[in-house]
Amino acid sequence: xxxxxxxxxxxxxxxxxxxxxxxxxxxxxxxxxxxxxxxxxxxxxxxxxxxxxxxxxxxxxxxxxxxxxxxxxxxxxxxxxxxxx
Numbered sequence: 559x560x561x562x563x564x565x566x567x568x569x570x571x572x573x574x575x576x577x578x579x580x581x582x583x584x585x586x587x588x589x590x591x592x593x594x595x596x597x598x599x600x601x602x603x604x605x606x607x608x609x610x611x612x613x614x615x616x617x618x619x620x621x622x623x624x625x626x627x628x629x630x631x632x633x634x635x636x637x638x639x640x641x642x643x
Contacts, residue, residue: 564567600635 616637623633 598632600632612640 613617617635619628619633619640622628628636
């Protein structure tokens with residue numbers, strides 16, 4: 559046996575596809591600014607007394623800088639550490 563409700567019946571609203579779910583102030587609110595990316599740690603390169611290894615490391619640093627993986631500042635700092643300046 560079922561009892562018929564005397565309250566209003568809530569029916570789902572149909573919306574056209576692609577219509578936003580939120581309307582009004584929530585949908586048009588400005589987005590919060592993105593946080594700035596964390597600074598990358600400096601590239602750590604241990605000095606090597608062998609001259610051939612030093613040239614190899616400088617070459618590797620140059621390739622990283624050309625590929626855009628190191629900023630000019632990071633490249634200069636790593637090169638200075640390698641050369642002991």
